Amino acid sequence: MTTDLLAAAAELVAIPSASRSEAALADHIEGALSRCEWLTVDRVGDNVVARTQLGRAERVIIAGHLDTVPAAGNETPRVIGETLFGLGACDMKGGLAVMLELATTLIEPATDVTWCFYACEEVDRTENGLIGLFASRPELLAGDAAILCEPTGALVEAGCQGTIRVRVEFGGKRAHTARPHLGRNAVHRLVPLLARVADWEPRSVVLDGCEYTERLQVVFVDGGVAANVVPDRASATLNFRFAPDRDLAEAHRYLAGLFVDLVDPEQGDTYLVLDEGRSAPPGLDHPVLTRLLKASGRPPRAKLGWTDVATFAEHGVPATNFGPGDPDLAHQSDEHVDRASLEAARSELAELLAG
Amino acid sequence: MTTDLLAAAAELVAIPSASRSEAALADHIEGALSRCEWLTVDRVGDNVVARTQLGRAERVIIAGHLDTVPAAGNETPRVIGETLFGLGACDMKGGLAVMLELATTLIEPATDVTWCFYACEEVDRTENGLIGLFASRPELLAGDAAILCEPTGALVEAGCQGTIRVRVEFGGKRAHTARPHLGRNAVHRLVPLLARVADWEPRSVVLDGCEYTERLQVVFVDGGVAANVVPDRASATLNFRFAPDRDLAEAHRYLAGLFVDLVDPEQGDTYLVLDEGRSAPPGLDHPVLTRLLKASGRPPRAKLGWTDVATFAEHGVPATNFGPGDPDLAHQSDEHVDRASLEAARSELAELLAG
Numbered sequence: 001m002t003t004d005l006l007a008a009a010a011e012l013v014a015i016p017s018a019s020r021s022e023a024a025l026a027d028h029i030e031g032a033l034s035r036c037e038w039l040t041v042d043r044v045g046d047n048v049v050a051r052t053q054l055g056r057a058e059r060v061i062i063a064g065h066l067d068t069v070p071a072a073g074n075e076t077p078r079v080i081g082e083t084l085f086g087l088g089a090c091d092m093k094g095g096l097a098v099m100l101e102l103a104t105t106l107i108e109p110a111t112d113v114t115w116c117f118y119a120c121e122e123v124d125r126t127e128n129g130l131i132g133l134f135a136s137r138p139e140l141l142a143g144d145a146a147i148l149c150e151p152t153g154a155l156v157e158a159g160c161q162g163t164i165r166v167r168v169e170f171g172g173k174r175a176h177t178a179r180p181h182l183g184r185n186a187v188h189r190l191v192p193l194l195a196r197v198a199d200w201e202p203r204s205v206v207l208d209g210c211e212y213t214e215r216l217q218v219v220f221v222d223g224g225v226a227a228n229v230v231p232d233r234a235s236a237t238l239n240f241r242f243a244p245d246r247d248l249a250e251a252h253r254y255l256a257g258l259f260v261d262l263v264d265p266e267q268g269d270t271y272l273v274l275d276e277g278r279s280a281p282p283g284l285d286h287p288v289l290t291r292l293l294k295a296s297g298r299p300p301r302a303k304l305g306w307t308d309v310a311t312f313a314e315h316g317v318p319a320t321n322f323g324p325g326d327p328d329l330a331h332q333s334d335e336h337v338d339r340a341s342l343e344a345a346r347s348e349l350a351e352l353l354a355g
Numbered sequence: 356m357t358t359d360l361l362a363a364a365a366e367l368v369a370i371p372s373a374s375r376s377e378a379a380l381a382d383h384i385e386g387a388l389s390r391c392e393w394l395t396v397d398r399v400g401d402n403v404v405a406r407t408q409l410g411r412a413e414r415v416i417i418a419g420h421l422d423t424v425p426a427a428g429n430e431t432p433r434v435i436g437e438t439l440f441g442l443g444a445c446d447m448k449g450g451l452a453v454m455l456e457l458a459t460t461l462i463e464p465a466t467d468v469t470w471c472f473y474a475c476e477e478v479d480r481t482e483n484g485l486i487g488l489f490a491s492r493p494e495l496l497a498g499d500a501a502i503l504c505e506p507t508g509a510l511v512e513a514g515c516q517g518t519i520r521v522r523v524e525f526g527g528k529r530a531h532t533a534r535p536h537l538g539r540n541a542v543h544r545l546v547p548l549l550a551r552v553a554d555w556e557p558r559s560v561v562l563d564g565c566e567y568t569e570r571l572q573v574v575f576v577d578g579g580v581a582a583n584v585v586p587d588r589a590s591a592t593l594n595f596r597f598a599p600d601r602d603l604a605e606a607h608r609y610l611a612g613l614f615v616d617l618v619d620p621e622q623g624d625t626y627l628v629l630d631e632g633r634s635a636p637p638g639l640d641h642p643v644l645t646r647l648l649k650a651s652g653r654p655p656r657a658k659l660g661w662t663d664v665a666t667f668a669e670h671g672v673p674a675t676n677f678g679p680g681d682p683d684l685a686h687q688s689d690e691h692v693d694r695a696s697l698e699a700a701r702s703e704l705a706e707l708l709a710g
């Protein structure tokens with residue numbers, strides 16, 4: 001009997017798991033894994049790790065995050081034809097459904113496998129469940145190579161871009177809005193910064209045949225005091241996605257340099273780094289990842305979003321992205337995944353694990 | 356014995372009264388007025404009205420608002436030399452101190468006087484206490500002319516500019532910040548609007564020898580969904596202060612016209628009027644106001660901020676602004692008032708009321 005992966009993914013979408021609210025989904029997955037006597041299951045917070053203990057020469061870690069971005073009217077799963085719509089359908093409950101299916105059916109894989117389901121990937125790096133596991137229970141994540149089931153359209157998306165978030169706050173001087181010449185409007189002072197971001201031209205670089213395109217976006221803007229007061233505080237939060245040919249230090253230098261002439265500490269302005277994630281090079285020379293590439297039957301592509309490939313790389317574990325779903329749909333309100341993509345990811349991962 | 360007006364004003368500053376929290380100050384003022392047997396005192400919500408009933412040929416309304424803008428670390432009154440610093444010192448607890456002093460000492464003024472202390476002037480017009488009184492208890496505000504003790508440096512500030520607040524909301528399309536080309540950033544779409552406001556050149560007009568300068572400011576900006584999501588909503592709230600040669604309809608046409616090419620309903624954009632207050636012409640030909648102008652001993656000046664002069668004008672009561680304190684200090688964190696200004700306002704109003 002073949003599991004209906006579309007229905008299985010819909011079941012996972014039906015369990016809400018916005019970041020920091022993954023407990024119900026972790027319970028569901030822990031329950032399913034615990035019924036498999038060939039798996040050793042550990043629960044750490046809302047992270048669930050299940051390992052085979054077959055004494056194989058190699059161990060592959062297959063990982064996915066439980067959380068989704070906030071809902072956008074798309075909480076309820078809907079299957080239309082062969083496609084599942086709903087929050088997280090693409091990023092990444094489709095991948096979780098494939099992982100759960102393989103974990104609960106592959107009794108004797110050719111390599112040992114560590115199945116890692118973790119929390120809080122979509123928020124600040126300080127809350128990331130995988131990073132937390134590496135810090136508190138590194139033995140659970142020992143392995144030779146890792147595959148992240150992020151949406152890639154079931155082909156290998158190599159490496160990942162780095163990410164930096166900064167908040168730029170501008171100072172000003174309050175005054176009555178009828179007499180603004182006596183104040184200094186902090187929101188008006190945001191204009192050159194916002195314009196520079198909106199007009200910024202992305203840079204692209206090709207590494208190992210994969211093209212990485214950098215991105216810069218304002219993700220939050222905030223300012224104001226009262227309806228008749230010239231505001232003395234305003235801020236913009238920026239997200240910079242940088243290519244793997246920049247390390248973190250170089251990326252910080254570049255980003256800060258973009259705005260150095262606009263940020264004036266004497267006016268109370270501040271430039272604050274909120275969050276950072278290093279980039280990871282493609283690095284497809286590890287035998288496990290080479291086999292995965294072969295199983296996928298298609299050339300690799302650059303991973304543009306930050307993923308925990310960089311976390312594994314930082315801990316010396318070569319890793320790549322491979323999972324069902326179109327990565328372009330991640331975080332969109334109409335995100336979806338189709339049956340063909342789920343089945344392709346399952347069969348290619350099964351081929352890899354069959355040795 | 357002469358009352359120490361600086362100390363009296365400090366006592367009022369020491370009673371917090373940010374908009375919607377005026378009850379304690381209203382209690383204090385109602386208590387002081389109720390001890391004057393020549394006054395009929397009415398309390399309506401946090402508005403307090405005290406009237407002489409002398410059967411004079413003329414009745415002058417003297418009014419002031421109880422509320423202040425939000426605190427900015429300036430809650431505690433401080434007297435330094437002959438100057439009082441603190442939230443509301445200038446706008447307009449100095450004026451309230453002068454009103455309270457005259458109300459509780461002028462037993463037999465030459466005109467009947469209606470002393471009106473009212474709530475919620477610094478917020479949305481729908482909450483304004485004076486407008487509420489005109490609606491619910493118009494008999495309390497019957498009179499021949501009105502003086503608002505807003506800060507004017509103890510000279511006549513004639514008429515007032517109108518005010519309109521609008522919120523412009525921009526739509527967009529969510530996407531992952533690593534793939535922003537698949538979305539549309541609503542915050543980036545704010546840029547041309549914010550730039551147009553920041554670069555806007557004010558228009559000035561001279562009426563009855565008073566120069567009115569129009570103003571346009573962003574007072575709030577807001578946008579963002581999550582730290583790695585291209586935002587699909589962003590808004591800016593604007594405050595337009597327009598000269599008395601524009602009526603409300605013309606001011607609306609002008610303001611909407613400034614942004615009509617930027618607001619695209621097909622992208623989910625909206626242009627929403629939040630609040631409006633009509634302008635009032637100088638209109639200094641009423642005998643009471645002519646006498647006040649004479650008592651002040653100085654030429655009149657344009658009132659740039661919106662004041663309830665427009666509310667009185669709308670109800671057929673000629674009105675002007677006259678009170679202690681530098682109007683340029685209103686809503687600034689270092690607002691203050693000095694003894695000389697308080698005493699000038701007291702003596703000039705006393706001269707007017709002496710007939």
